[in-house]
Amino acid sequence: MLKKKKMIPLAVPHMSGMEEAYIQKAFQENWIAPLGSNVDQFEASLAAYNQVSDAAVVSSGTAAIHLALELLGIRAGDTVFCSTFTFVASINPALYLGAKPVFIDSEEETWCMSPYALQKALEDAKAKNQLPKAIIVVHIYGQSAKMDEIIALADEYGIPVVEDAAEALGSTYQQAPLGTFGDFGIFSFNGNKIITTSGGGALVAKQPEKIKKTRFLASQSKEEAPYYLHHQVGYNYRLSNVLAGIGIAQMEVLDERVAKKQAIFAAYKEGFKDIPSVTMMPELEEAKGNRWLSAMTFCDEAVKKTPNDIMEALKEQGIDSRLLWKPMHKQPLFQDAPFYAHETGDVASKLFQTGLCLPSSTQMTQEEQDYVMDAVKTIISK
């Protein structure tokens, strides 16, 4: 049995060791600014990884979503559909633009956007002549949504899709990278993500010319002119050349990190296979998630504890865990926003009431993971 001295964390940055060399390069070139050779290299490496011709790196995933919505021409009063089971950053940028969110439930097979609920919402919106200007589909915990169905519905109604792949770099659907199915795809390099630049994000687009436009908007919409010329609103969203250096080194180990996250998930699945009250997050056959966080649900009738009780009990044993996302339609911030449930009821709320994310750091040892699994089994059996 492992003697615990310090907390087993949920997910912490895991450096490759090469980061400082690239940071040093920025210092040697005295290019301590947004843009620069590290930014170019990081963008090229992201584009190659995602099999697209270009990618723009920006200061955060939230900024990337904001720019995608701006590029889609979203304005005050427009409607935006968004997965309800997500982090608030998926939808905050719609609020920055004065748009009104409508939340779409999850379905049980992926925990991501329910095509059934999306169809209901689109039918209603069409009847009211209020079709949304965008659908933000979130690949939650690195897991692919049912993209064939979602893209088919979006095409039928002529609505652009923004894939929030903030948590899903390195995940695939039908063997293609997540983030490349919609009109725009965004990634996050926040500290807890599968790779990190401490803070940062990226945007990829179906139309490569949109990436040029992204860089323009992210640089205060400064026109090419010998003086400072601006025709439209812009943002200061470019990524620092120093931080991009971290990104280059992190990209070099992305596949290793994905493999380790998947191995951690597989070990949990194996370890809990004889516990009928525990179900690990499901996955579509045609998808391969990066398993950014290993998430599970408990059967609430068999386990007489709330996820919060379990989280607190784990904390007492030096184990960090997290409740699943509290759905957006249950947030005070969005109390007036419409919500469309899946055909079996409010799936996202049920997930929130019965689920937990377990430690998923790529530095976690087998001994530590065994300790976590023993602790979970003991807590839920009491």
Ligand SMILES: Cc1ncc(COP(=O)(O)O)c(C=O)c1O
């Ligand atoms: C689903 C989701 N969307 C968007 C974001 C925003 O990314 P960032 O923190 O880089 O702004 C995050 C992560 O923080 C996220 O988990």
